[in-house]
Amino acid sequence: MARTIFFHIMILEIVQYGHPVLREKCKRVEGVDDELKTLADDMLETMEEAHGVGLAAPQVGLNIRFAVVDVSHDPECISYLRVNGEDAALEDVMPLVFFNPKLELLGEKEAVEEGCLSIHEVRGNVTRPTEVKGIFCLLDGSEIELETDGLLARAIQHEVDHLNGILFVDRLSAAAKLSVRGKLKRLLR
Numbered sequence: 001m002a003r004t005i006f007f008h009i010m011i012l013e014i015v016q017y018g019h020p021v022l023r024e025k026c027k028r029v030e031g032v033d034d035e036l037k038t039l040a041d042d043m044l045e046t047m048e049e050a051h052g053v054g055l056a057a058p059q060v061g062l063n064i065r066f067a068v069v070d071v072s073h074d075p076e077c078i079s080y081l082r083v084n085g086e087d088a089a090l091e092d093v094m095p096l097v098f099f100n101p102k103l104e105l106l107g108e109k110e111a112v113e114e115g116c117l118s119i120h121e122v123r124g125n126v127t128r129p130t131e132v133k134g135i136f137c138l139l140d141g142s143e144i145e146l147e148t149d150g151l152l153a154r155a156i157q158h159e160v161d162h163l164n165g166i167l168f169v170d171r172l173s174a175a176a177k178l179s180v181r182g183k184l185k186r187l188l189r
């Protein structure tokens with residue numbers, strides 16, 4: 001995917017595990033301005049450079065309900081996508097830049113391995129519902145209702161968790177938490 005690179009785009013520093021901003025409940029975004037659009041560009045570039053599929057504002061030190069997701073590297077990672085009730089193609093909504101999400105979790109629960117750009121070298125199975133239906137505010141001022149499953153549903157849940165100060169390691173099973181405890185302790189040093 002080609003994206004126009006403007007001179008102002010910056011790779012941002014990704015806040016790491018242990019930083020208090022990762023534990024804050026983020027504030028609502030009150031409106032779209034040029035600063036927010038620049039932040040979106042910078043966060044997309046930062047996520048891409050780090051080979052991530054999602055990045056939330058607190059991960060770059062800002063406690064606002066704002067995040068970016070891009071799973072377009074794998075068109076097979078979802079089985080359906082509906083925008084405002086109509087079937088949509090993944091490339092039409094990727095990258096997804098959203099704020100003030102309202103999320104409904106649906107479907108069966110499934111355990112899938114996750115990692116996080118803010119928690120280096122720690123991975124673990126997280127059990128989450130397989131489908132989401134959410135209302136997302138977009139940078140053009142519109143609101144969309146998006147329903148999907150697969151990696152996109154999971155990435156959205158992971159990023160919305162960040163906006164509530166929740167990290168994937170909080171959602172590991174007791175046994176898995178125990179097995180990553182040493183690694184997490186080392187990250188705090």
Ligand code: ZN
Nearest residue numbers: 115116117118
């Ligand atoms: Zn994360």
